[in-house]
Amino acid sequence: MQSFEIDKSDLLKIKTALEGSDAELQAALEEYHASEIAILFERLPQEAKERIVNIMPVEVASEIISEMDEEAHPEDLLVSLDPEKRTEIVEEMDYDVATDIISQLDEQDQKEILDDIDHEDANSIRALLNYDEDTAGGLMNSQVICVNINADKKDALDDIIRQSEEMEEFYTIYVVDNDKHLQGIVSVKDIIKAKGEVKVRDLLQPDPVFVKADLDQEEVAKLISQYNLTSIPVVDDNMRLLGRITVDDIIDVMEAENTEDILKISGVSEDEELSGSWQDAIKSRLPWLIINLGTAFLAASVIRHFTDVEEKLPVIVAYLSIIGGMGGNAATQALAVTVRRISLSDLSDRQAYKTVVKEFLVGMTNGAVNGIIVMLFAVFYDKNPLLGVVLFLAMTGNLIVAGLTGAGIPLILKRVGIDPAVASSIIITTFTDCIGFLLPLWLASTLLL
Amino acid sequence: MQSFEIDKSDLLKIKTALEGSDAELQAALEEYHASEIAILFERLPQEAKERIVNIMPVEVASEIISEMDEEAHPEDLLVSLDPEKRTEIVEEMDYDVATDIISQLDEQDQKEILDDIDHEDANSIRALLNYDEDTAGGLMNSQVICVNINADKKDALDDIIRQSEEMEEFYTIYVVDNDKHLQGIVSVKDIIKAKGEVKVRDLLQPDPVFVKADLDQEEVAKLISQYNLTSIPVVDDNMRLLGRITVDDIIDVMEAENTEDILKISGVSEDEELSGSWQDAIKSRLPWLIINLGTAFLAASVIRHFTDVEEKLPVIVAYLSIIGGMGGNAATQALAVTVRRISLSDLSDRQAYKTVVKEFLVGMTNGAVNGIIVMLFAVFYDKNPLLGVVLFLAMTGNLIVAGLTGAGIPLILKRVGIDPAVASSIIITTFTDCIGFLLPLWLASTLLL
Numbered sequence: 064m065q066s067f068e069i070d071k072s073d074l075l076k077i078k079t080a081l082e083g084s085d086a087e088l089q090a091a092l093e094e095y096h097a098s099e100i101a102i103l104f105e106r107l108p109q110e111a112k113e114r115i116v117n118i119m120p121v122e123v124a125s126e127i128i129s130e131m132d133e134e135a136h137p138e139d140l141l142v143s144l145d146p147e148k149r150t151e152i153v154e155e156m157d158y159d160v161a162t163d164i165i166s167q168l169d170e171q172d173q174k175e176i177l178d179d180i181d182h183e184d185a186n187s188i189r190a191l192l193n194y195d196e197d198t199a200g201g202l203m204n205s206q207v208i209c210v211n212i213n214a215d216k217k218d219a220l221d222d223i224i225r226q227s228e229e230m231e232e233f234y235t236i237y238v239v240d241n242d243k244h245l246q247g248i249v250s251v252k253d254i255i256k257a258k259g260e261v262k263v264r265d266l267l268q269p270d271p272v273f274v275k276a277d278l279d280q281e282e283v284a285k286l287i288s289q290y291n292l293t294s295i296p297v298v299d300d301n302m303r304l305l306g307r308i309t310v311d312d313i314i315d316v317m318e319a320e321n322t323e324d325i326l327k328i329s330g331v332s333e334d335e336e337l338s339g340s341w342q343d344a345i346k347s348r349l350p351w352l353i354i355n356l357g358t359a360f361l362a363a364s365v366i367r368h369f370t371d372v373e374e375k376l377p378v379i380v381a382y383l384s385i386i387g388g389m390g391g392n393a394a395t396q397a398l399a400v401t402v403r404r405i406s407l408s409d410l411s412d413r414q415a416y417k418t419v420v421k422e423f424l425v426g427m428t429n430g431a432v433n434g435i436i437v438m439l440f441a442v443f444y445d446k447n448p449l450l451g452v453v454l455f456l457a458m459t460g461n462l463i464v465a466g467l468t469g470a471g472i473p474l475i476l477k478r479v480g481i482d483p484a485v486a487s488s489i490i491i492t493t494f495t496d497c498i499g500f501l502l503p504l505w506l507a508s509t510l511l512l
Numbered sequence: 513m514q515s516f517e518i519d520k521s522d523l524l525k526i527k528t529a530l531e532g533s534d535a536e537l538q539a540a541l542e543e544y545h546a547s548e549i550a551i552l553f554e555r556l557p558q559e560a561k562e563r564i565v566n567i568m569p570v571e572v573a574s575e576i577i578s579e580m581d582e583e584a585h586p587e588d589l590l591v592s593l594d595p596e597k598r599t600e601i602v603e604e605m606d607y608d609v610a611t612d613i614i615s616q617l618d619e620q621d622q623k624e625i626l627d628d629i630d631h632e633d634a635n636s637i638r639a640l641l642n643y644d645e646d647t648a649g650g651l652m653n654s655q656v657i658c659v660n661i662n663a664d665k666k667d668a669l670d671d672i673i674r675q676s677e678e679m680e681e682f683y684t685i686y687v688v689d690n691d692k693h694l695q696g697i698v699s700v701k702d703i704i705k706a707k708g709e710v711k712v713r714d715l716l717q718p719d720p721v722f723v724k725a726d727l728d729q730e731e732v733a734k735l736i737s738q739y740n741l742t743s744i745p746v747v748d749d750n751m752r753l754l755g756r757i758t759v760d761d762i763i764d765v766m767e768a769e770n771t772e773d774i775l776k777i778s779g780v781s782e783d784e785e786l787s788g789s790w791q792d793a794i795k796s797r798l799p800w801l802i803i804n805l806g807t808a809f810l811a812a813s814v815i816r817h818f819t820d821v822e823e824k825l826p827v828i829v830a831y832l833s834i835i836g837g838m839g840g841n842a843a844t845q846a847l848a849v850t851v852r853r854i855s856l857s858d859l860s861d862r863q864a865y866k867t868v869v870k871e872f873l874v875g876m877t878n879g880a881v882n883g884i885i886v887m888l889f890a891v892f893y894d895k896n897p898l899l900g901v902v903l904f905l906a907m908t909g910n911l912i913v914a915g916l917t918g919a920g921i922p923l924i925l926k927r928v929g930i931d932p933a934v935a936s937s938i939i940i941t942t943f944t945d946c947i948g949f950l951l952p953l954w955l956a957s958t959l960l961l
Contacts, residue, residue, distance in 0.1 A: 071860075096721075098739055102857075130740075220704070227701050251700065252676050255669070272545075288767070290547055291579075291760045293742060310759045311740045314766065318737065321770040322852050325777065329848030329937070330841055337853040338863075341873040348845045349878050352838065356882050359837050360889070363830040370826055377819055380829050381812040384836065388808050388945060389801065391840070392779055392938050396797045399778030403771050404786040408551075411520075414787075424790040429798050433805050440809070488778070488937065489841050496837060 074106055081111050085118045092119065097126035105135050112140055117148060124148075125155035128164070134336045138167040141176070150179045158184070159204040159312070162191040199283050200276035202316065203297040203306035209237040212246050216261045219254055235294050235307070238267055243303045245296055247271050273298050276305055280316045287313045320406075327482070328402055330355070330489035351489055358493035362387070365497055369504040375512055378445050382437065382454055383500050389433060390461040390495030395488045397422045397469025405473060405483050415474045419467065426466025427459060434458035449511055457502035464498045465491075523555055530560050534567045541568065546575035554584050561589055566597060573597075574604035577613070583785045587616040590625070599628045607633070608653040608761070611640040648732050649725035651765065652746040652755035658686040661695050665710045668703055684743050684756070687716055692752045694745055696720050722747050725754055729765050736762045769855075776931070777851055779804070779938035800938055807942035811836070814946055818953040824961055827894050831886065831903055832949050838882060839910040839944030844937045846871045846918025854922060854932050864923045868916065875915025876908060883907035898960055906951035913947045914940075 073095075080091035092100060092115065104112050104127070116124045131137035141149060141164060153161050153176060165173050165188060173192075177185040187205050194200025208226045210219045223236060238246045247269040257266060273296045274283055287295055287310055294309045323333040335347035366373070366383065373380055401418060404410065410418065434455035441451035468491055473483035522544075529540035541549060541564065553561050553576070565573045580586035590598060590613060602610050602625060614622050614637060622641075626634040636654050643649025657675045659668045672685060687695045696718040706715060722745045723732055736744055736759055743758045772782040784796035815822070815832065822829055850867060853859065859867065883904035890900035917940055922932030 096739065102738075224701065224705055252673060255704075256673055288760075288763045289551075290545065293759065310742065310763070311737075314737045314759070314763070317763065317766055317770075318856065321766075321773075322856070324770075325774055325848050325852050328774065329777075329844045331845045331848055335849065337849055337856070341870040341877075344849070344870065344874045345877050348842070348874065349881060351845070352842060352878055352882055353885070355841050356834070356838060356885060359834040362837070363834050366830040366833060367827075373822075373826060373829060377822060378816075380822060381815040384815060384833065384945065384949065385805070385808040385812050387833065387837075388811070388840075388941070389805060391941075392804050393797070393801060395778045395937060396780045396800070399774050399780055400784065400786055400793070403774050407767065407771070407786070421790040421793065425793045425797065428790075428794050429801055432798060433801055436802070436805060488844060492837070492841075496833065500833065 073103065077103060077107070077111075081114070088115065089118055097123055098130040100127045101130035101132070101135075104131060104140075109140075109143065113143055116140065116144060116152070121148075121151045121155055125152045128152060129156055129160045133163075134338055136167070138164050141165075142168065142172050146175075146179055149176065153180050154184055157204055158187050158191055158206060159202065159306075162188050162201075163196065166192055166196060194276060197280050198276065199274045199278040199280065199297050199308060200305070202280055202283065202308045202312050203276070204309070204312075205306040207237055207296070207304065207307045208235075209239050209243075209304060210249065210263050212238050212240050212262075212264050212267065214263050216254060216257050219249075219263050223251065223254070235296075237271075237296050237304055237307070238263055239304050245271065245273060245298050245302055245304045271296060273302075274308070275300065281320055283308055284313050284316050284320070324402065324406060324484050327484035328399065328487050330487040351487070355489045355493065358490075359496070362493060362496035362500055365500040365504065369508060372504050372508045372512060376450070376507060378447070379450070379503060379507055382441070382450075382503060385437065386454070386457050386461055386503055387496045387499030389458065390465045390499040391488070391492035393426060393429060393462045394465035394469040394491045394495045397425070397466045398473065398488060398491055401470045401473050402484050405477055409477075410474070415478075418474065419470050422466035422470035423463060426463040430459035430462030431455075433462065450507070453503055453506040453510055456506055457499070460502050461495060461499045465495045468494050522552065526552060526556070526560075530563070537564070538567055546572055547579040549576045550579035550581070550584075553580060553589075558589075558592065562592055565589065565593060565601070570597075570600045570604055574601045577601060578605055578609045582612075583787055585616070587613050590614075591617065591621050595624075595628060598625065603629050603633055606653055607636050607640055607655060608651065608755075611637050611650075612645065615641055615645060643725060646729050647725065648723045648727040648729065648746050648757060649754070651729055651732065651757045651761050652725070653758070653761075654755040656686055656745070656753065656756045657684075658688050658692075658753060659698065659712050661687050661689050661711075661713050661716065663712045665703060665706050668698075668712050672700065672703070684745075686720075686745055686753055686756070687712055688753050694720065694722060694747050694751055694753045720745060722751075723757070724749065730769055732757055733762050733765050733769070773851065773855060773933050776933040777848065777936050779936040800936070804938045804942065807939075808945070811942060811945035811949055814949040814953065818957060821953050821957045821961065825899070825956060827896070828899070828952060828956055831890070831899075831952060834886065835903070835906050835910055835952055836945045836948030838907065839914045839948040840937070840941035842875060842878060842911045843914035843918040843940045843944045846874070846915045847922065847937060847940055850919045850922050851933050854926055858926075859923070864927075867923065868919050871915035871919035872912060873915075875912040879908035879911030880904075882911065899956070902952055902955040902959055906948070906955055909951050910944060910948045914944045917943050 076091055080088045095103070100115070116127065119127065128137045128140060131140070141152070144152070165176060177188060191200070191205065208223055210222050214222065235248050236251060238249050240246055247267045248271050249263055249266050249268065253266045272286060272290050272292060274286065276297050276299060283295065286292070292310065294307045296304055297306045297308060299305055322337065326335060327333050330351040332347035332351070335344060437458055438451035438455040441454050442448050472491060476485065477483045525540055529537045544552070549564070565576065568576070577586045577589060580589070590601070593601070614625060626637060640649070640654065657672055659671050663671065684697050685700060687698050689695055696716045697720050698712055698715050698717065702715045721735060721739050721741060723735065725746050725748060732744065735741070741759065743756045745756050746754045748754055771786065775784060776782050779800040781796035781800070784793060886907055887900035887904040890903050891897045921940060925934065926932045
């Protein structure tokens with residue numbers, strides 16, 4: 064099986080079916096999984112989406128909207144539906160998914176939807192809307208399977224089956240006391256296998272890994288990954304069980320965080336939608352380019368400062384671009400390795416120190432090797448051995464600076480509590496441009512002229 | 513709860529305990545989860561690790577080694593153990609984990625370990641060793657819970673409980689026929705709830721999502737994420753069930769693939785270990801830098817070609833670095849968005865075309881805005897309005913080229929079957945450097961001199 068990709072034939076089939084009767088359309092859609100229809104939706108006009116949602120059974124319609132990508136704006140489809148159908152669909156959704164979608168709407172639309180649906184569902188969704196969407200509370204689903212620590216085997220099993228009616232997956236069963244304080248977990252297997260007069264208390268696995276509702280989603284992802292969990296319970300400040308986060312939600316978090324990292328390190332605003340409009344892309348990228356233009360003027364002012372060197376030794380101009388550019392690339396390498404390392408695990412002071420020393424050594428060696436090549440070129444092509452020495456020193460020096468800034472700046476940002484990925488290559492390369500122009504020009508003016 | 517980070521106090525506690533008796537050491541370790549001890553291991557000397565593994569109960573020792581990071585080389589610890597202890601530990605491991613660790617050893621060590629352990633375990637691991645580690649077969653665990661399609665309720669439940677003895681998590685229960693052909697899945701909940709004379713066949717959910725053993729692990733991750741699965745069955749060419757891949761393995765795959773992406777796009781070899789030695793870092797990065805040095809000479813040759821322009825209009829030299837550098841940054845932005853988009857979902861021809869058009873528009877607009885700023889600077893600071901016009905045109909042109917190459921090159925690479933992330937910023941920025949030098953120099957020589 065391959066992951067589903069929209070194929071011209073799929074799209075054609077659906078578009079043809081859209082011209083036929085409702086029954087024909089339903090028959091054509093039958094062979095697709097709800098998440099596949101959600102992907103097809105990215106290529107269909109609004110009226111077609113509305114019509115499909117209207118004719119599908121409510122469970123399928125609800126799943127299609129739940130599976131739609133955030134960038135495909137399921138909330139717009141939801142508000143465009145007939146209120147009665149919309150109510151049925153929202154009531155069928157998992158609370159966490161419904162909350163994510165509804166949170167994208169303005170207050171008036173939110174109120175309208177929540178006033179229409181079942182009172183209990185509405186209250187659960189309203190409670191979830193209060194959590195910041197990037198925290199454990201914003202990720203969690205308040206539907207969990209939990210049993211009382213004092214229940215006996217039969218009651219516990221009945222309870223589990225009753226509660227699991229509304230869930231697709233079992234995951235972990237949480238054990239709570241009479242006030243809903245989290246006590247531990249219990250496995251279904253142990254309950255089924257238990258012989259005789261057994262209480263949940265006897266099968267309890269105490270001290271579960273848990274998170275508070277305000278923990279950042281990235282930390283939640285780290286815990287789930289570190290302890291190999293399939294779900295993690297979310298509690299309030301008094302250890303009362305509020306909900307759980309499952310590993311499939313974490314996969315979406317990881318994808319989003321990784322997109323953010325790769326965009327930030329490349330000087331793109333973290334909330335640019337990958338498939339967004341060109342106007343949005345300009346809004347996200349132009350500010351970074353204008354910041355960079357300011358810093359590029361700074362690097363250019365170094366070149367302006369040494370006009371006498373450039374007049375007396377014009378060939379050096381061609382080498383400036385080489386040394387500046389190589390510094391930028393070496394810094395980008397050191398930056399990528401360091402930012403990724405920080406994002407996977409926090410570094411102790413000693414590890415941070417060792418990282419900077421390592422990048423110094425790497426910069427020195429790579430600088431010397433590339434410096435020798437450039438030197439040989441100056442000696443044999445430009446017949447200027449002294450210029451060769453200047454270029455060797457400048458290349459080595461600039462690649463050392465590149466290593467130190469590429470590793471050091473993200474580590475310092477992390478220490479002072481700023482996201483290290485904002486030390487994008489744009490910022491770092493300014494540094495290496497300035498030093499890459501300054502070193503050869505200054506060395507040449509001192510040693511050659 | 514926060515994800516576990518090694519704290520000086522933890523390390524001190526363990527180091528002190530290491531000086532005491534085995535009982536004291538065991539007591540000190542008792543408060544840590546196996547995966548926490550695995551993290552502590554990254555900071556302990558080899559003898560300490562061996563001693564800890566030797567005194568811990570075999571289940572814990574096996575879990576510690578299983579949880580060790582690939583970069584911490586658990587295979588080295590394993591071979592250093594006393595053979596008897598090692599056998600117990602390997603027998604306790606999940607097959608997929610044992611295979612991953614053993615695959616890192618040379619053939620002689622592999623043979624020694626496998627000859628010692630239980631015959632059936634050894635055969636399972638040997639079979640898994642045949643699969644490429646980046647494929648579904650390399651990821652899967654051959655221990656699955658499966659029931660026969662013709663079993664009745666009681667037999668099925670007994671079977672599930674018996675098979676689940678050796679597993680920590682339930683996950684999905686697969687249904688097979690007498691020849692182990694995958695027929696579908698069944699939920700424990702449905703079996704428990706079923707009343708009367710019911711067979712597995714009656715509760716079957718047919719047409720499960722599955723993968724072939726040779727499917728690339730990235731595709732497996734996409735499927736798990738797309739269909740929100742907690743596990744996926746792996747089959748051979750005849751649809752016989754071979755094993756299953758669980759979502760927690762996929763989290764590790766996603767982390768590794770994301771590290772690879774961020775490294776490759778930054779011109780670092782994909783298999784550089786983030787915490788590797790400085791010598792390894794040089795091996796991984798120097799080849800890219802030398803390739804870049806070659807292309808930087810190419811860009812520099814453009815500057816050498818127009819020495820007359822630089823002599824007559826020396827101020828243009830400072831602007832070359834600005835226009836070249838801005839092109840590099842704009843190309844990096846377009847590249848990051850496009851590479852990330854491709855890695856999340858494949859683009860149709862129409863989407864690819866629209867992406868290139870979008871980046872053209874973004875490049876033109878951002879180029880024009882930055883071009884106006886540079887033009888104003890040339891007009892008011894350098895008092896050279898005609899140079900201003902040249903710089904405006906060059907900046908706009910270079911940012912258009914940046915957008916087209918940043919988006920176009922990864923899309924073309926993807927079409928011809930090359931990983932688009934190798935179109936690293938190093939390669940792309942050469943292009944924008946050349947054009948960024950060529951445009952202003954050529955325009956100036958045509959329009960100004």
